[in-house]
Amino acid sequence: MSWFEEALYVRTCGYRQGFLVEREVARLKTEFQEMAIFESPFFGRVLALDGIVQTTERDEFVYHEMMAHVPLLAHGGARDVLIIGGGDGGVLREVLRHPVERATLVEIDGGVVDFCRRHMPGLSAGAFDDPRTELLIVDGIRYVAETTRRFDLIIIDSTDPVGPGEGLFTDAFYADCKTHLNPGGLIVTQSGVPFFQPDELRTTVRRLRPLFADVACYLIAVPTYVGGLMALGWGSDDPALRGVGEEVLAERQRAAGIATRYYAPAVHRAAFRLPPFVAELLA
Amino acid sequence: MSWFEEALYVRTCGYRQGFLVEREVARLKTEFQEMAIFESPFFGRVLALDGIVQTTERDEFVYHEMMAHVPLLAHGGARDVLIIGGGDGGVLREVLRHPVERATLVEIDGGVVDFCRRHMPGLSAGAFDDPRTELLIVDGIRYVAETTRRFDLIIIDSTDPVGPGEGLFTDAFYADCKTHLNPGGLIVTQSGVPFFQPDELRTTVRRLRPLFADVACYLIAVPTYVGGLMALGWGSDDPALRGVGEEVLAERQRAAGIATRYYAPAVHRAAFRLPPFVAELLA
Numbered sequence: 001m002s003w004f005e006e007a008l009y010v011r012t013c014g015y016r017q018g019f020l021v022e023r024e025v026a027r028l029k030t031e032f033q034e035m036a037i038f039e040s041p042f043f044g045r046v047l048a049l050d051g052i053v054q055t056t057e058r059d060e061f062v063y064h065e066m067m068a069h070v071p072l073l074a075h076g077g078a079r080d081v082l083i084i085g086g087g088d089g090g091v092l093r094e095v096l097r098h099p100v101e102r103a104t105l106v107e108i109d110g111g112v113v114d115f116c117r118r119h120m121p122g123l124s125a126g127a128f129d130d131p132r133t134e135l136l137i138v139d140g141i142r143y144v145a146e147t148t149r150r151f152d153l154i155i156i157d158s159t160d161p162v163g164p165g166e167g168l169f170t171d172a173f174y175a176d177c178k179t180h181l182n183p184g185g186l187i188v189t190q191s192g193v194p195f196f197q198p199d200e201l202r203t204t205v206r207r208l209r210p211l212f213a214d215v216a217c218y219l220i221a222v223p224t225y226v227g228g229l230m231a232l233g234w235g236s237d238d239p240a241l242r243g244v245g246e247e248v249l250a251e252r253q254r255a256a257g258i259a260t261r262y263y264a265p266a267v268h269r270a271a272f273r274l275p276p277f278v279a280e281l282l283a
Numbered sequence: 284m285s286w287f288e289e290a291l292y293v294r295t296c297g298y299r300q301g302f303l304v305e306r307e308v309a310r311l312k313t314e315f316q317e318m319a320i321f322e323s324p325f326f327g328r329v330l331a332l333d334g335i336v337q338t339t340e341r342d343e344f345v346y347h348e349m350m351a352h353v354p355l356l357a358h359g360g361a362r363d364v365l366i367i368g369g370g371d372g373g374v375l376r377e378v379l380r381h382p383v384e385r386a387t388l389v390e391i392d393g394g395v396v397d398f399c400r401r402h403m404p405g406l407s408a409g410a411f412d413d414p415r416t417e418l419l420i421v422d423g424i425r426y427v428a429e430t431t432r433r434f435d436l437i438i439i440d441s442t443d444p445v446g447p448g449e450g451l452f453t454d455a456f457y458a459d460c461k462t463h464l465n466p467g468g469l470i471v472t473q474s475g476v477p478f479f480q481p482d483e484l485r486t487t488v489r490r491l492r493p494l495f496a497d498v499a500c501y502l503i504a505v506p507t508y509v510g511g512l513m514a515l516g517w518g519s520d521d522p523a524l525r526g527v528g529e530e531v532l533a534e535r536q537r538a539a540g541i542a543t544r545y546y547a548p549a550v551h552r553a554a555f556r557l558p559p560f561v562a563e564l565l566a
Contacts, residue, residue, distance in 0.1 A: 005301070013325035013326075014284075014303030015300070017299070017300050017509070018298070019298060040297050042295070042296035059511070061560075195342065221502075221504045222511060223479075228505060228506040260559060262558040263559075264558060264562075273547070273550050273553040275546070276545065277344075277544045
């Protein structure tokens with residue numbers, strides 16, 4: 001057996017996480033990135049893009065549940081959801097557990113979708129075959145600049161702001177997203193691990209603030225997004241969405257019949273309470 | 284430069300974290316364990332005992348603040364505090380920021396105290412010279428079996444249940460701790476990372492439950508206690524301690540003049556809200 005060493009923080013922080021590799025399952029280079037899936041003893045299959053861990057079978061529930069259920073249960077009536085990125089299908093799978101009418105997934109790299117459906121089918125768990133799913137293999141930046149549709153929720157499930165994900169962290173992109181939200185809609189975005197990447201959250205919040213009346217972030221602890229807490233950015237013109245109470249969230253979760261392993265109404269509320277070292281990035 | 288690879292989860296989970304080592308600062312073998320401190324680019328000095336990371340200058344504030352301020356601000360009037368383990372002095376430092384009368388630190392390995400005072404002095408930051416500090420280099424198990432003193436708070440700041448820390452996870456030890464609590468007192472204990480070590484929390488809670496009316500845990504995210512969330516066990520006969528509200532906590536923190544980087548009254552309350560995959564370990 002060999003070790004897979006993630007390079008993400010080696011240069012900036014002299015830190016790395018390593019996974020024992022039982023066997024490499026598949027590897028493929030697309031126009032955009034190099035994809036690899038390997039099998040590790042405890043984590044099951046692990047997906048890496050350009051050498052950076054995107055998700056593992058063992059802990060994918062944390063990120064995917066919290067990316068989908070927090071905004072959807074806060075909103076309470078979303079019909080049209082747009083996911084930008086997220087070609088592995090994990091967020092899509094969780095979104096479709098809600099009574100939405102349509103979930104549009106816009107992924108720049110069709111290779112990721114095929115690769116994950118084939119080698120980590122549990123991630124999408126059939127979500128790409130759901131009649132409510134619309135899969136578009138196009139650049140998300142271009143899509144939000146050109147589409148005439150509007151959405152109740154936009155989830156930006158991007159890689160870090162290097163490589164193909166870079167344009168998903170710009171003012172222009174966020175402004176275009178805003179234009180395509182229905183009244184009462186909201187945007188949620190992957191904003192990095194503040195301990196290692198404070199600028200990712202700082203910059204995102206600074207860019208969302210001129211666009212939305214209520215800008216915030218919530219925190220989740222994903223074991224393999226190493227560094228403690230990951231921040232998910234939040235933008236909405238309706239501050240009441242962030243204030244929805246536990247009882248209401250619980251009733252909505254019950255009504256949709258969604259069983260979860262990380263998400264809970266109390267965890268949802270708690271996730272918005274920020275340690276000072278994170279809160280100061282939003283100042 | 285070389286890499287320090289932590290062995291903790293290699294055998295059980297095929298996982299490891301690695302720190303780039305700029306230079307080794309000191310290494311010493313005591314009767315109990317092998318201690319090493321090295322300098323790493325982002326983390327500053329890192330303390331390892333028997334090859335397991337105990338703390339780093341960069342993120343030690345998370346664990347030390349949350350181990351001390353959550354129970355002390357919940358209690359509100361602790362005068363006598365017992366710390367078992369914690370020879371690095373980080374918890375002691377935070378405890379002494381409260382108006383306690385005495386803080387007794389019982390550490391089995393005097394070598395750790397000397398080693399950390401010399402090579403990571405910021406951890407204790409003078410706490411061992413505070414006239415309120417009583418430092419005892421004895422076995423904590425024996426100490427709680429034999430002492431006639433009583434405490435308002437007992438903090439068990441142990442290593443994992445292998446090596447010298449093993450006896451700090453037994454029924455007999457917890458029962459002895461209970462005997463030495465004043466009315467209204469409480470116990471807090473390092474209970475591992477549930478994602479990697481679910482049995483540590485499960486067992487601790489099972490052992491505390493027959494002893495205390497209110498048994499729970501709270502969660503913190505320490506970057507270098509890798510695996511997402513770490514659990515801290517909580518035992519008390521007074522359920523009201525866990526129910527103290529944000530306003531009261533904030534008033535107590537203000538009164539004591541304690542500035543914090545991870546702790547906040549809202550974070551304190553939120554830390555007790557458990558994701559289902561953790562909550563089920565307490566069932």
